Amino acid sequence: MPDGYRLQSPPGPEAVIIEGLVKTFDHGKIRAVDGVDLRVPMRNVVALVGPSGSGKSTVLRCINGLEIPSRGSVWVDGRLLTAKSSDLDAIREEVGMVFQQFNLFPHLTALENITLAQRVVRKWPKDKAEETARAQLERVGIPEKAESYPRELSGGQQQRVAIARSLAMSPKLMLFDEPTSALDPEMINEVLEVMLALAEDGMTMVVVTHEMGFARAAASTVVVMDQGRIVEQGPPKQIFDSPREERTRQFFEKVLHH
Amino acid sequence: MPGVGGASEAERTNLDPPMSERFRFNARDFPYWLVAILLALAWMGYLILTNDQYGTAFDRIEPGLTTTIRATITGFGFALVIGLIAGLGRISKNVVVRNLAITYIEFVRGVPILVLISMTAFVIVPQLSDALGFDNSTVDFFWRAAIALALIYGAYLAEVFRAGIESVPTGQSEAGRSLGLSAGQTMRKIVLPQAVRNMTPAIGNDLIAMLKDSSLLSVLGIRELTQENKIYTSATFQYKPGYLVLTFFYLTMTLILSLLLRAYRKYLGLTDA
Numbered sequence: 001m002p003d004g005y006r007l008q009s010p011p012g013p014e015a016v017i018i019e020g021l022v023k024t025f026d027h028g029k030i031r032a033v034d035g036v037d038l039r040v041p042m043r044n045v046v047a048l049v050g051p052s053g054s055g056k057s058t059v060l061r062c063i064n065g066l067e068i069p070s071r072g073s074v075w076v077d078g079r080l081l082t083a084k085s086s087d088l089d090a091i092r093e094e095v096g097m098v099f100q101q102f103n104l105f106p107h108l109t110a111l112e113n114i115t116l117a118q119r120v121v122r123k124w125p126k127d128k129a130e131e132t133a134r135a136q137l138e139r140v141g142i143p144e145k146a147e148s149y150p151r152e153l154s155g156g157q158q159q160r161v162a163i164a165r166s167l168a169m170s171p172k173l174m175l176f177d178e179p180t181s182a183l184d185p186e187m188i189n190e191v192l193e194v195m196l197a198l199a200e201d202g203m204t205m206v207v208v209t210h211e212m213g214f215a216r217a218a219a220s221t222v223v224v225m226d227q228g229r230i231v232e233q234g235p236p237k238q239i240f241d242s243p244r245e246e247r248t249r250q251f252f253e254k255v256l257h258h
Numbered sequence: 259m260p261g262v263g264g265a266s267e268a269e270r271t272n273l274d275p276p277m278s279e280r281f282r283f284n285a286r287d288f289p290y291w292l293v294a295i296l297l298a299l300a301w302m303g304y305l306i307l308t309n310d311q312y313g314t315a316f317d318r319i320e321p322g323l324t325t326t327i328r329a330t331i332t333g334f335g336f337a338l339v340i341g342l343i344a345g346l347g348r349i350s351k352n353v354v355v356r357n358l359a360i361t362y363i364e365f366v367r368g369v370p371i372l373v374l375i376s377m378t379a380f381v382i383v384p385q386l387s388d389a390l391g392f393d394n395s396t397v398d399f400f401w402r403a404a405i406a407l408a409l410i411y412g413a414y415l416a417e418v419f420r421a422g423i424e425s426v427p428t429g430q431s432e433a434g435r436s437l438g439l440s441a442g443q444t445m446r447k448i449v450l451p452q453a454v455r456n457m458t459p460a461i462g463n464d465l466i467a468m469l470k471d472s473s474l475l476s477v478l479g480i481r482e483l484t485q486e487n488k489i490y491t492s493a494t495f496q497y498k499p500g501y502l503v504l505t506f507f508y509l510t511m512t513l514i515l516s517l518l519l520r521a522y523r524k525y526l527g528l529t530d531a
Contacts, residue, residue, distance in 0.1 A: 085440070097432075
């Protein structure tokens with residue numbers, strides 16, 4: 001990776017452009033991301049993989065401004081992300097985010113979870129919001145759970161509601177932060193199937209995941225990270241079958257052998 | 259895939275015990291304390307109804323009841339507003355706002371309630387009337403008392419609100435912000451509804467505490483229950499009937515509030531001893 005400053009590129013057709021991203025925590029003592037450049041073209045699926053603590057989630061959280069970069073620039077859909085809250089709210093409306101812990105709102109039903117942002121942010125009337133919400137629940141395969149509260153749903157169902165909640169805002173880009181890591185093994189597939197269907201529909205996605213099978217099947221690009229830097233990136237076939245870097249090989253040996 | 263949801267639903271229904279077991283007598287969990295307090299109240303009530311001395315004490319103290327309740331409700335209403343504002347200020351990222359809130363909270367928590375009540379009535383309100391140019395005498399002592407209670411309990415409730423807001427996982431506000439809600443919308447629609455649910459037991463405890471602390475307003479000469487008792491006993495030296503009736507009033511009210519609170523905690527599914 002080139003170090004130091006680069007000329008800032010003009011916004012391209014990419015959904016996301018990240019240049020020279022550095023993110024430090026604890027007054028610079030912890031360097032979570034240490035100079036990352038990444039491009040996510042429209043309709044592509046980028047899988048971020050790597051050992052825990054390698055900075056994948058932090059990169060993802062910088063894309064919708066849940067973390068503000070310490071250095072470098074992030075463009076989302078042609079807009080430079082800054083710490084200004086009006087910019088952030090506008091960008092976040094167009095970027096869906098799915099969390100490891102689902103983060104459904106426990107005091108609202110599945111339907112209300114989905115309609116909340118449409119009604120508060122988009123100012124849609126109740127009927128229109130509910131119609132969209134039901135369509136999205138149908139899309140993730142659980143239309144019958146509209147009136148259920150999160151605590152009445154299994155982990156897999158909760159995560160599918162969370163995906164529907166993001167989809168209902170018609171995002172141009174979806175971010176997934178280890179969406180299956182908190183699930184019991186038997187529920188992982190129902191969530192991955194929804195994500196695969198999304199990818200086939202042409203949704204632009206950035207996915208932090210430990211599911212190598214999913215990365216191989218759905219990703220257009222696999223990005224391997226370690227210690228806050230990108231070790232190597234390329235099409236899944238190349239990365240999984242003939243990795244160039246020793247660190248990539250070591251990582252896959254650990255992941256695939258248990 | 260369809261079997262998964264079904265299985266966990268079945269487990270959930272099994273968690274509810276059958277009706278017969280829910281109402282079975284349980285010697286370990288039986289509320290003996292409640293029986294003891296109810297017996298004490300019944301004994302006091304019996305004295306009030308059958309004994310002239312106690313009956314007279316009751317009639318003399320009872321006029322203070324509405325003032326006690328009014329002062330508590332008014333004070334608590336304002337305290338909730340002040341508490342919410344100070345609690346939000348306490349966790350604000352703005353250094354000035356945060357320090358203003360902490361200064362207020364620590365000041366109030368560091369001075370006895372009795373001192374603060376007199377200080378509000380005799381120092382703060384007159385000083386404010388000088389500074390803001392309204393006539394000091396237009397603020398009657400009931401309002402001085404209500405302001406004092408609101409300022410004191412606002413600081414206590416600020417900590418309750420802070421803890422309640424911090425009890426909501428950060429993932430909740432991150433999810434809200436990720437959906438495009440502003441910080442204020444996230445607070446109002448997502449964080450506060452959950453926080454209030456978590457805070458209700460603590461708020462209820464503070465309401466009970468304020469009801470009892472309203473007795474301190476007697477130092478201002480406000481004719482609430484304690485003041486009426488003071489007037490009655492100093493004129494008649496009937497200390498035993500006076501204080502017993504006074505206790506009867508407070509204990510009845512706090513017991514009702516406490517039982518309501520327990521019922522609500524049970525409704526929320528919080529364990530109770």
